Amino acid sequence: MLLGLLLALLVQRSKRFNRLAQVVLLWPAMVAPVVVSLIWLLILSPNIGVLNKLLDTFMLPTQDWLGMEVGAIVAIVIVDVWHWTPVAFLMLYTALCAVDEEAVEAARCDGANEWQVIRYVKIPMLMPAILGTIFIRAVMGVKAFDEMYLLTAGGPNNATTLVSLHIRDVFFDQLNYGYGSAFSVLIVLLMSLIIALVLTVRTLRHSRFFMREVQE
Template sequence: MARPSTLAEAPPSAGAASKPAGVLDFFDRTFKYWAVLPTVIVLTLLTIQPALQLIQMSVSDVQFSGGQLQWTFVGLDNFKYLATDVVFPVALRNTLIFVVCVVVIETFLGLVLAFAVSRVGRFSPIYRAVFVTPILIPAVAIGTMWRLMYDYNFGIINQILALFGIAGPTWTGDPNLALISVMIVDIWHWTSFLFLILLAGVESLPHELSEAARVDGANEWQVYRHVLLPMMRPTIIVALMLRTILAFKVFDEIFLLTGGGPGTASQVISMHIYTVFFEQFRLGYGALLALLMALIISVFVIFYQWVNAMARKTM
């Protein structure tokens, strides 16, 4: 006998027969809405309400006066600051360069490591533990550690270079190197995140297809290129999307290593928002910048979802 697919299709129980059928029927039909209601309420309180407040702040002038925050509606006035803000375009450019570089490199390294570790066999747990370590260290500790390592006079990197007769550069003080120095730290820190996600994907792949390809005469490169990578595509896209969102919000590494300098050489959007919000106390304009950043990230998320949808169609 076929089982009912929903509660509404289930036959009424003996107990329920004594209750008004209409009320029960109503609850049965609308149960799915009641079930998600708590989540909707929590989401509204924790996400939508602050987002609405951010939007409200972005069209307001917010000042402390008379012991209180005074909100004055200014419409699109905060955009005039955007038009004359010479730091924002540089910060946006640096952020895009940073995001593209670190996401591509970290994904590539994460994928290589994931494939490699999946084939290691009995030493796999050791490798996993080693590769996961950077993500477990607090960002503040990482920033401090690398700041010391990059130090021109006392840092270990320049000391090692000196052993080979190479005069080390000023890693965080050279405008051509400052952003690259931060990227190196970010790649060291976050590759393990990509590695974890991609390793989970690699380990869930069915072995039969790659075995079949090998039996059919495919070499290892062909197995990876034509069998494993296409099957990994959805996982890679999700990993790319998550990492892109996080990379856009890079702050602690920049704050601790370069402060956005020298000049604006390593300035990024989140660092600029911090300065506007917490050092210049321009809450309205800061909110506008935060909103713009959220919009830019949303564009990337939509792009990844579109790529994912396209990939599914072709599979």
């Protein structure tokens, strides 16, 4: 979210490289998760990985990046952030382009610097898009499977066994259909609760904004 917002703000300010930046930033999201996993496996592999080859070239100790508990979860997070930050960028950049420029110019005329414009004008106007993006990323996080399964298969010591992999193990390895079904229903209910919270917060913000406009 933070990277997507930062990139959206930077790209909007860049008039000369605007189109090029959009293409470069969006292409990771267009690559299939399986392909992304294979690319990063070639980078992080302890034997043939590009990263270890680079470390060996500079006479630095190589690491089993996917064989350590901390290293594996960090690698999964990095891969997921690299792959799906473009989604957050696209949603926030689209919302940022729709921000009322008159309000921005009015704030600048009143003496606000660039940080104050972002903090008190742009971000409040982007809040519906931010909440929507958080919700979408939460759903995508629960559904994440390909990267974890292909890179680490949930290991080492179940360090990267998150929701989707756990459900898969319960159903197909343990054949515990009762627990797996109950766990899946619980996840659906939790995600429904998150949707309800997001919609409630968004409705309250719109109501407060409407009441403020009426009072003014």
